[in-house]
Amino acid sequence: MSPNSGGAAMGKKTLKPRQKKEQTISRALIPNAAARPEEEKEESGNPASAASHSPDSPLSLSPIDRAIRLKAESAPSGTPALHSPPIPEPCGSCGVKCCNRFAVPITGFDILRILEKLGGEPTEFCELADARTIEGSPHSRVFIFDKGVMGERLLVLKRHPKTNWCHFSRHSMGCAIWGYHPLVCRSYPFILKDGKLAYTKNYVCPRNWEKGEYDEERVRKTVEAQNSEIEDYNRLVRAWNAERARKSDEKGFWKHLLEKSRERLPELDV
Ligand code: SF4
Ligand code: SF4
Known part of the structure; x- marks a missing residue:
C-alpha cells in the first residue's frame, strides 16, 4: 500500500520478495472496500479462530470477517461499509502490488492495535x-x-x-483493517536516508514518486514512528532471545511479546 492510501510496506528489503522455496513466505498490502465475494470468504476463512468459539460469538469468525463486520457496523446507515478510502493515484492503477508480493514483518505494537479492534489471538492473523x-x-x-x-x-x-495475498487484503476493495493496519504497510515504499525521506524504488512498486504525489510530512512522521517501534520491538526480542528462548517455547514467546509490548505501546499520531 502506498503512503497516499495510508497503507504501505517498507523499504525494498523490508517487505521481501518471495523466494522459490517450499517454506517460503512473502507478499503484502492493499486499500478500499464493500461487500465481499463468496470465493474470498472461503479463501480467507481461518479455521484457527472458528474452532474454539460458539457459532454466535464474533470470535467464531476469521479476523478479516471480524474486521469487515466491524466496518459494516460502524458505517452510517444507508452507506456502504467502506473499508478504506478509494485508492488514490498512483496506487489506484497499480493493482496494489505491494500487498501481495512481500512478507509483511510486523511488531507487537501492530498486533496490539489490531487486537484492540478485533479481539482474538495474534496467531489467527x-x-x-x-x-x-x-x-x-x-x-x-x-x-x-x-x-x-x-x-x-x-x-x-x-x-x-x-x-499469497495478505490475510486482511480485500484485493481491489482495499484493506479490511484500514486505519489500524501495520506501520510497515503505511510507509511503503519510503524510508529515511541520512535524515531525508527517500523512495526505495524496487521491482514491485512501479511508480516514480514525485514531490506532490504524497503528503511528505505525514509520510515522514509515519516512517519515524515505524523506525522507533521497530527499535523497541527489537529490544524486547533480543531480551527474549538472550534470557528466555532456551527455557520456553513459541507459546512463551507470544506471552512475552504481548506483555512487553503492552508496557511500551506508544501513542500513534500518524
Ligand atoms: S494489512 Fe495486509 S491488506 Fe492491509 S495494507 Fe497491510 S498488507 Fe495490505
Ligand atoms: S506498489 Fe507502489 S504504486 Fe502500487 S500500491 Fe504499492 S506503493 Fe502504491
Missing part, C-alpha cells in the same frame, strides 16, 4: 515464519526452541496459502 526465507528485514529474528532445535523466526502477517 500472524505467524513466526522461518527467517531463512525472508531477507533484509530490520526486525529482529526470534529464537524459538522446538523439538530440541533452536530456529530463527520472523514475525509476519499471515497470507492466504493459495493466493
Whole structure:
C-alpha cells in the first residue's frame, strides 16, 4: 500500500520478495472496500479462530470477517461499509502490488492495535515464519526452541496459502483493517536516508514518486514512528532471545511479546 492510501510496506528489503522455496513466505498490502465475494470468504476463512468459539460469538469468525463486520457496523446507515478510502493515484492503477508480493514483518505494537479492534489471538492473523526465507528485514529474528532445535523466526502477517495475498487484503476493495493496519504497510515504499525521506524504488512498486504525489510530512512522521517501534520491538526480542528462548517455547514467546509490548505501546499520531 502506498503512503497516499495510508497503507504501505517498507523499504525494498523490508517487505521481501518471495523466494522459490517450499517454506517460503512473502507478499503484502492493499486499500478500499464493500461487500465481499463468496470465493474470498472461503479463501480467507481461518479455521484457527472458528474452532474454539460458539457459532454466535464474533470470535467464531476469521479476523478479516471480524474486521469487515466491524466496518459494516460502524458505517452510517444507508452507506456502504467502506473499508478504506478509494485508492488514490498512483496506487489506484497499480493493482496494489505491494500487498501481495512481500512478507509483511510486523511488531507487537501492530498486533496490539489490531487486537484492540478485533479481539482474538495474534496467531489467527500472524505467524513466526522461518527467517531463512525472508531477507533484509530490520526486525529482529526470534529464537524459538522446538523439538530440541533452536530456529530463527520472523514475525509476519499471515497470507492466504493459495493466493499469497495478505490475510486482511480485500484485493481491489482495499484493506479490511484500514486505519489500524501495520506501520510497515503505511510507509511503503519510503524510508529515511541520512535524515531525508527517500523512495526505495524496487521491482514491485512501479511508480516514480514525485514531490506532490504524497503528503511528505505525514509520510515522514509515519516512517519515524515505524523506525522507533521497530527499535523497541527489537529490544524486547533480543531480551527474549538472550534470557528466555532456551527455557520456553513459541507459546512463551507470544506471552512475552504481548506483555512487553503492552508496557511500551506508544501513542500513534500518524
Ligand atoms: S494489512 Fe495486509 S491488506 Fe492491509 S495494507 Fe497491510 S498488507 Fe495490505
Ligand atoms: S506498489 Fe507502489 S504504486 Fe502500487 S500500491 Fe504499492 S506503493 Fe502504491
